């Protein structure tokens with residue numbers, strides 16, 4: 001396994017999401033890879049999210065649905081049946097479980113609330129929820 | 144099929160000694176991409192005769208793209224299909240009831256296809272609507288089923304075709320398009336861009352081959368029969384729209400028209416939903432069906448006097464497509 005991926009997985013195994021970034025052009029490289037898909041530059045792990053220092057990886061829901069019953073195929077404790085494609089402000093898009101008291105809708109602001117290795121062995125697992133912090137006054141971004 | 148070195152293994156098992164045997168893998172569009180490889184061998188002069196075979200076993204591990212970590216733990220195809228369905232319905236105000244006609248039509252067509260893996264009785268629109276919910280946007284009968292299956296076609300140069308048949312079908316156009324590998328980079332969740340690009344290029348190549356000079360092209364109005372990749376209900380309207388057979392958002396209405404008029408112009412054998420979806424064999428089964436249609440040998444499901452046929456086969460949520468235009 002390449003060193004960037006190995007470091008990324010060590011972090012995510014501890015619940016930390018570190019954005020893989022190109023050393024040359026700064027692009028977020030996702031899924032994590034040894035080389036930037038924009039300029040083929042080297043990649044390092046950048047900003048850390050999830051270690052309680054107040055940083056939030058925020059984004060907006062592009063599309064969402066719900067699995068019936070929750071966790072049938074995607075495994076895990078399935079706290080919520082909802083899953084959604086999220087476009088994060090850092091440029092990363094991924095599918096995450098949505099955990100919140102009310103159902104999600106496209107355009108909703110969310111923040112990464114947890115990450116780890118998937119309990120069903122299918123790679124990474126992400127959860128997003130409605131952020132406590134006030135909404136970005138700039139409005140919808142990265143849709 | 145979960146085993147490497149499949150082409151030499153198949154050649155040995157069939158008692159053949161080809162000069163070359165290689166395997167093409169591209170998830171659900173492996174079949175048509177193998178046809179493209181066979182075509183290229185013949186067109187380049189590397190081979191005169193190529194046997195292209197696709198085979199799959201029901202529980203192949205190949206149907207999930209494990210590489211795509213942007214899908215998180217939601218790697219099973221029902222998740223991308225649900226998000227595309229949700230995106231499509233929201234963009235165009237289409238309902239689950241509107242989409243229920245797609246599998247209903249698929250199974251009705253499959254009823255006259257002896258090679259289809261189909262239930263005894265074709266489900267009705269009500270059966271589709273009442274089938275088990277897998278997600279908020281997908282019912283069991285909206286899904287094509289992985290199955291064991293195989294299909295083969297023989298590609299030859301025009302010079303030697305006469306050794307095998309008096310009535311060859313010509314592969315007149317090929318188009319391929321890749322927009323990404325990962326689902327999260329899908330350009331739009333309400334359209335399958337790769338389908339539009341691949342089919343446009345295949346029609347353009349067929350048009351210029353047809354004697355037209357300088358950018359001559361065929362259009363979908365020239366296509367008499369089409370096999371399209373309805374892996375899930377929503378794929379059919381999205382592809383009909385990509386092909387220009389329906390206005391944006393009108394694909395399900397066109398599916399309904401095809402159903403109500405018992406048209407065999409699109410997916411006469413029942414498509415992937417009606418026939419089963421043995422991944423690596425599907426593109427070959429589609430091409431074989433178009434050949435049968437052009438030969439007017441599709442008993443009980445024959446399209447009206449087809450002269451030009453089209454195959455659309457795609458992979459990984461439509462992030463890539465391959466299209467063929469076939470003429471008699």
Ligand SMILES: [Zn+2]
Pocket residue numbers: 022023024025026027036037038039040041
């Ligand atoms: Zn770069």
